[in-house]
Amino acid sequence: MKRKLLSGLVAALFAVALPAAAFDPFVIKDIRVEGIQRTEAGTIFNYLPVKVGDRFTEEQASESIRALFATGFFKDVRIETDGGVLVVVVDERPAIAQITFDGVKEFDKEALKKGLREVGLAESRIFDRALLEQAEQELKRQYLSRGLYAAQITTTTTPLERNRVAVNFKVVEGDVAKIRQIKIVGAKAFKEKELIDLFQLTTPTWFTWYSKNDQYSKQKLSADLESLRSFYLNQGYLDFNVDATQVSITPDKKDIYITINLSEGEKYTVSGVRLTGDLILPEAEYAKLVTIRPGEVFSRERLTETNKAITDRLGNEGYAFANVNAAPELDKEKRTVAFTIFVDPGRRVYVRRINVGGNTKTRDEVVRREMRQLEGAWYDGEKINRSRTRIERLGYFDEVNVETPAVTGTTDQVDLNFTVKERPTGNLTLGAGFSSSENLVLSASIAQQNLFGSGNSASLQVNTSSTNRTIALSFTNPYYTPDGLSLGWDIYQRNIDPTSTTIAPYKTSSVGGGVRVGVPIAEDDSISFGLAVDQTTITTFSGDPDYGDSPQQYYDFCDEYGNRAKCTVSSLVGTVGWARDKRDSFLYPRAGTYQRFAVEAALPVGDLRYGKLSYQHQHWIPIGTRDYALMLNGEVGWAHGYGGRTLPFYKNFFVGGIGSVRGFEQSSLGPTITQTDGSVDSLGGNRKLVGNAEFYFPIPGTGKERAFRMSAFLDGGQVWGQDEKFSLSDLRYSTGLAFSWSSPIGPLKFSLGWPLKSEKGDKTQKFQFQLGSVF
Structure with a gap:
């Protein structure tokens, strides 16, 4: 029997809403599907709005076609009749068999596939050319955002058996376009270089391989223009305006030129400031918060500080949504501006x-x-x-x-x-130092500041250097009680052999342990108490061909406790400390102070009798509005024996090297002894004075990346022996540059120091570094 065609191509269906060709309604005896290759017949039956036994009409025919097209599985759908049999004829869309990328180096291929999958373009999905074109345009946009303006993308689809296709993205990435010039037109009050230094975008430098700031970004340029605007407004140029910005690229798509046209306008001074509105606080309170003063050059930064200070002060009283706005009144002839600050505290919350x-x-x-x-x-x-x-x-x-x-x-x-x-709170630290006369000295420790997310800290120090062989285990619970009392303990076994360093020859072997308690006494202040037991065996040398002779004072100390060649002493050591931390950041401080005072004393129940006092004061001063800061640090120490006992020589203070006075070898400053072979060894001292001034600044070319910091330092310090007269003229000084980087493999620190004042016999050490790895 000849079939009767009920509807045609999808294009006709979506061009106009036409009903199916006229036919006489009938009762469906059966439904047959033709043209399917991958799709199951049952899937089509599920989408059809009719079933066997239904009376089939023209409206149901149109509805059936629309339902099947809506699945997205088919390019064409036709419905025919064969007697009482409803025949559904479909032309399936191809499925995607595979998606491949050729020439892609800038992006991870698996990440690209994941992104395509999220928009519906993935293997085993129905192929949609519109989605493919959309994906191609998005990939081009991503390459443009990376500065690869010459990137060319070609997509091809290859038919495969069983109505499938293979999709291939062929990419020729080309070279990254670099900013070759940034030009500012219209600047008169300031030098062009000074203004360009405000920008994050820059021409290629030695460090832009990492920061990528030599690659054009619309977002970065907008931020740079805002920085430029802020700079001018902070200098009083209220009429400043960026007139135009041109970004051009060379025909070979390799070089970018940026030109900024600006109008500076005139500089304004402040003629007056008054407050109005609902002033719920005493007027004297507001007066303290206003930092913009009549007679001064206008500064938007100070005006913003004033608004913020008032807002924050109201916030301290519970007015979380206080609204503070300043309305300017310009006098263009006199070039002055007056401000009326409107205060609306809102509701208390x-x-x-x-x-x-x-x-x-x-x-x-x-x-x-x-x-x-x-x-x-x-x-x-x-x-x-x-x-x-x-x-x-x-x-x-x-x-x-x-x-x-x-x-x-x-x-x-x-x-x-x-x-x-x-951030990673585990730390695997390696330390190293070089000098012209010593080999590489290594040390290591492993620590976890946030053990299992509990806030507890634990550390294991394993030091296998030639001078210090240590195994030490520590644990601290900072909230042993809910009100912040901390409790910690330490156990250790330590062998010290400083004979390969600048320190006079001796050996010690110690074993001990102790407990620590910390008590917060104020928001920024805490005191600590500790008690530890220690047993130390000291070995001295006399005429040893490898080590030479120990100093006489080492012999004298051991003579107090038996054999001068080897003696063993035990002690019960108590510690008391106070600390005040007002720094603004633990990782990257720029402002605030840190103070620490500690007392260590051997209690009169063991062999030793001594006391040690130390104090450190550190002050951070922010410089400007960027990551510039000046750090001033001072440390003093004093130690002495009591009860007729001498201070253990291995409790002396030592100065020199990284952490104290750079430019000199570790622990090399202060009293010394000359060996028979002419070598000079350090003895340390019972008094210490160290001062450091260090100016931190971002590394040129890194923009506002805080992970990189460079500093110029001035160090000074010295230690004095018990019988030496304290004199500031004995201080040694050094200067140099230091670099720190929170790298992907961990924190890196380098310093290069030169002595400014040294005496004959001083040992210098110009280069030092420290490497740590976080996990």
């Missing part, structure tokens, strides 16, 4: 709930116990900022962000959301 996110390893309680803002209490901006600072000081997180969204349906409640970005 309290914190409903505190949420912590981003801590996949660290337990919630470790973060929450640092909170100073409490749930159910009035919103306090100072306590919230304090909470954030305390969380940052833990050292477990690279970033700590705080949001205060309003609670839906209320006018007096907010939630407090802390979002952290965790």
